Amino acid sequence: MAGSEGEVVVAAAISLQDAFLSIAHLYQERTGDKVDFTFGASGELMRQIEAGAPVDVFASAGEREMDALQSKGLVEAATRGDFARNSLVIVVPAGSTLGLKAVEDLARPAVKRISIGNPKTVPAGIYAQQLLDHAHLWGRLQPRLIFAENVRQVLEYVERDEVSAGIVYATDVRIAHGRVQVAARVPDGTYGPILYPVAKIQGSPHQGAAREFVQFVLSAEGQRVLQKFGFLPVK
Amino acid sequence: MIWSAFKLSILVVSLATVVVSIAGTALGFLLARREFPGKELCDSLITLPMVLPPTVTGYYLILLLGRRGLLGRYLFDLTGWTVAFTWEAAMIAAGVMALPLMVKSARAALETIDSRYELVSFSLGKGEFETFFRVTLPLASRGILAGVVLSFARALGEFGATLMLAGNIRGKTQTMPLAIYEAFISGEDHKAQVLAVILTLASVAVIYLTNVLTRPQKVS
Numbered sequence: 279m280a281g282s283e284g285e286v287v288v289a290a291a292i293s294l295q296d297a298f299l300s301i302a303h304l305y306q307e308r309t310g311d312k313v314d315f316t317f318g319a320s321g322e323l324m325r326q327i328e329a330g331a332p333v334d335v336f337a338s339a340g341e342r343e344m345d346a347l348q349s350k351g352l353v354e355a356a357t358r359g360d361f362a363r364n365s366l367v368i369v370v371p372a373g374s375t376l377g378l379k380a381v382e383d384l385a386r387p388a389v390k391r392i393s394i395g396n397p398k399t400v401p402a403g404i405y406a407q408q409l410l411d412h413a414h415l416w417g418r419l420q421p422r423l424i425f426a427e428n429v430r431q432v433l434e435y436v437e438r439d440e441v442s443a444g445i446v447y448a449t450d451v452r453i454a455h456g457r458v459q460v461a462a463r464v465p466d467g468t469y470g471p472i473l474y475p476v477a478k479i480q481g482s483p484h485q486g487a488a489r490e491f492v493q494f495v496l497s498a499e500g501q502r503v504l505q506k507f508g509f510l511p512v513k
Numbered sequence: 514m515i516w517s518a519f520k521l522s523i524l525v526v527s528l529a530t531v532v533v534s535i536a537g538t539a540l541g542f543l544l545a546r547r548e549f550p551g552k553e554l555c556d557s558l559i560t561l562p563m564v565l566p567p568t569v570t571g572y573y574l575i576l577l578l579g580r581r582g583l584l585g586r587y588l589f590d591l592t593g594w595t596v597a598f599t600w601e602a603a604m605i606a607a608g609v610m611a612l613p614l615m616v617k618s619a620r621a622a623l624e625t626i627d628s629r630y631e632l633v634s635f636s637l638g639k640g641e642f643e644t645f646f647r648v649t650l651p652l653a654s655r656g657i658l659a660g661v662v663l664s665f666a667r668a669l670g671e672f673g674a675t676l677m678l679a680g681n682i683r684g685k686t687q688t689m690p691l692a693i694y695e696a697f698i699s700g701e702d703h704k705a706q707v708l709a710v711i712l713t714l715a716s717v718a719v720i721y722l723t724n725v726l727t728r729p730q731k732v733s
Binding site for chain 2: 319321322325391396398399424425426427438439440
């Protein structure tokens with residue numbers, strides 16, 4: 279159905295999954311347009327778009343991936359906008375007895391495995407790397423790090439108690455249904471900022487609907503949904 | 514990255530193939546020669562990883578062997594060790610995925626043997642054990658060898674279940690297919706190409722070898 283209106287394909291960072299499904303529901307009620315999603319690590323989605331995936335809209339968990347696509351002329355720069363902010367937390371399995379309180383506690387020998395996103399493709403992994411770098415722990419903790427393919431996988435590892443701790447977005451915790459607990463919030467300025475940009479893909483199959491969906495995410499209504507799911511306004 | 518992935522793949526796949534070849538031949542023999550209740554159900558369970566998406570098999574392995582898994586929790590309580598994210602996990606995943614090919618090949622090979630040869634061996638006073646190793650196994654050797662080679666190939670290409678159970682840790686659990694995936698999604702096309710070529714050549718060699726091994730021998 280290339281070129282037809284009435285549907286839009288959105289590639290979105292997996293941390294946006296729940297908020298975007300809710301936004302899509304509202305958008306569909308308003309416009310009647312159908313929204314299809316592909317969720318994944320932003321770096322992975324970026325590669326798929328580069329390879330010509332038939333996607334209309336890209337919502338990334340980091341500027342790096344969007345910048346890379348923009349520099350190749352693959353996104354419409356005029357439609358690009360930041361729509362949310364996020365923050366990092368250190369999570370441990372529910373009932374963990376390690377008593378972690380701060381980033382520095384990750385260096386304790388009892389913390390055997392720490393999961394973060396793979397910094398090569400997962401923005402949450404880059405932010406986690408910045409955080410650990412800032413605490414001068416990146417080098418030391420290397421042997422204990424378990425890289426995940428996306429941030430929700432980090433959460434999954436912590437939920438299953440496969441790792442002692444993980445670094446995820448604050449918004450991820452609420453979907454873990456109490457199977458993880460926040461051990462420590464980390465001070466702003468030691469990583470990031472974590473900004474989510476959205477843009478329409480150049481020459482996308484569903485031009486009109488794509489533009490409308492981007493605008494809807496940036497609108498007051500879209501923002502309300504995002505904040506309901508714990509995302510912070512861009513300021 | 515290329516070298517460490519190659520070394521790990523060879524280690525993991527070789528060990529998995531050895532275990533699978535022995536276990537698979539034994540299972541194939543049981544299925545071909547013995548009647549027991551639930552025999553076909555047993556065969557179906559062994560075959561399952563061939564039919565299920567590898568990620569589903571990986572998921573089951575986590576439910577079974579994970580830190581809080583059905584068996585994994587006892588292992589952890591006893592030893593303080595857990596299989597997830599270790600190279601042993603990559604071996605288990607590869608082995609479970611390859612086992613059905615081995616069992617199927619061995620069972621088929623053993624079922625087609627003319628059992629009169631074995632009866633002759635028994636009638637000459639040889640025991641079951643000796644008959645198996647000196648008559649049955651040599652007669653079934655082509656089919657079993659083909660099973661070994663196919664198992665090796667399947668283990669070498671294993672991706673989904675490995676990713677689930679062993680993760681993707683460079684130098685520790687990152688086998689060649691995982692390294693190709695990571696190289697591709699992080700834009701390191703050159704690395705992905707080198708690894709893909711190595712894996713392709715290895716696979717062609719394996720298929721070629723299988724064909725040679727299973728070619729019917731001409732009666733001279």
